[in-house]
Amino acid sequence: MEWKLKIYHLSFIIRKSRGFTLIELMVVLSVTAVLGTLGIAGFTTYNQVQVLQSATFDVVSVLNLAKSRSQSQIKPSALCSSSGSLEGYRVEILKPKNYTLYLRCNESGSPTDRRVDEEAKVLSSDLNFGSNVSFFFPVQTGGVQTSGQIVISGFGRSKTIIVNSLGGVSIQ
Secondary structure (H helix, E strand, O other): OHHHHHHHHHHHHHHHOOOOOHHHHHHHHHHHHHHHHHHHHHHHHHHHHHHHHHHHHHHHHHHHHHHHHHHHOOOOOOOOOOOOEEEEEEEEEEOOOEEEEEEEEEEOOEEEEEEOOOOOEEOOOOOEEOOOEEEEEEOOOOOOOOOEEEEEEEOOEEEEEEEOOOOOEEEO
């Protein structure tokens, strides 16, 4: 009798473990769907933050390039003749998306700004500058003529680039 009970118990376990119930499958699929949705939303947010961060670093890079070229007094011969004197470099920020690096050369007593790059640089389609602003880095002072800030916004977020009077560039 005891061995019949053990056989019955074993057959019950074997019969019970042949598959999953519909409820178990629905629970697993629901949990998987929720986790997938959270993962996609997290990735989208991460991607937006990285696009904003990358654009901010690009603008900071152009500002630092203007500062370093003005301090080292690099005068490209294609943009400023040998008779002209280099006055400095200027970065111009134009709403909504453009920023450009210029060289200021004084030839025959009249200063002229010449674009260093062939084209203006452009922010990503979802980002915008807060206002028009220009920063001039003169050759002899090593700083910037007027300090200020640049606000880049998009995706419901914003980054602020601050240029101090010594030409230092920081991000907030």
